[in-house]
Amino acid sequence: MITVHHLNNSRSQRILWLLEELGVAYEIKHYTRDRVSNLAPPELLEVHPLGKSPMIELDGRLIVESGAIVEAICARHAAHMVPPANSDAYIDHMELMHFAEGSAMTPILLALYTSRLGEAAAPLHPRINEQLDSHFNYMEQQLRPSGHYVLDELSAVDIMMSFPAEVAMSQGRGAKLPKLAAFVDWMQNRDAFKRSVEKGGAYRFA
Ligand SMILES: N[C@@H](CCC(=O)N[C@@H](CS)C(=O)NCC(=O)O)C(=O)O
16 A cells, blocks of 8 residues: 655645556545645654655655655556666656756746745846746657657656646746647646546646
8 A cells, every 4th residue: 555645736746646547556645735834734744854745655665755756656566657777768767757856846946936035036037047948948858749758658757747847837838838738738637637636635736
């Protein structure tokens, strides 16, 4: 049995989506963001010192970091969602799995935090906006003609890219990123994704 520690409006939505796609049994422990600060509640700190979501328990082992969680679930239940080790596609897989959290989220979070500083952050905005454009454009370019990343069917990287792709759409970038817009549209219309939102609770990016 898998337990997902799920924070509303967060990256853990993509873990619920993955589990729904695979039809794997799981339960959800729900956590709600603070209404003022938007931060996770202290209960998540009782699970792990970072207090972030997603986290899962897989056969009694706690796993943190979405990338590690997606890899662990695919290794157990969906080997076909990761290219064979030593293949060229596996290098693409590793690059984009790390890009989704390690690179794409950096300008997204800088934009979020500096938006709270008002005019004081104005000198930073040109560089942050240029980096947002660059990372979202790269996500657009990396989509294959099939509409997927790395493989021509749903893969682990599609799951990881779904969150920064949804952020791009929430910033109104769909017209300039048509392939990314189609990817998000395809995902959000999947029955599995809809079930993940029903079970996870209201999701501001869908
Ligand atoms: N790199 C981590 C990031 C986890 C993370 O920062 N999650 C956010 C939600 S999207 C969170 O828990 N934020 C609540 C807080 O920082 O209080 C991952 O991919 O799992």
